[in-house]
Amino acid sequence: MAGSGAFIAPMALASVAADKQPESCIGCHSCEKVCPQTIHIPEELKKFATKMGR
Numbered sequence: 001m002a003g004s005g006a007f008i009a010p011m012a013l014a015s016v017a018a019d020k021q022p023e024s025c026i027g028c029h030s031c032e033k034v035c036p037q038t039i040h041i042p043e044e045l046k047k048f049a050t051k052m053g054r
């Protein structure tokens with residue numbers, strides 16, 4: 001992650017409840033079934049969590 005996101009994302013995550021953190025995704029794929037952008041959300045959350053050092 002580069003730019004201001006590298007600074008802001010960790011601060012934003014600090015305000016999110018522990019059970020709502022990106023690594024809390026259980027990979028059920030329910031969100032993908034309704035996502036109009038067909039984003040592979042569990043995979044993206046996993047990548048994001050890794051970038052955040054989780």
Ligand code: SF4
Nearest residue numbers: 025026027028029031
């Ligand atoms: S796959 Fe989607 S709906 Fe299921 S836990 Fe992860 S983010 Fe939530």
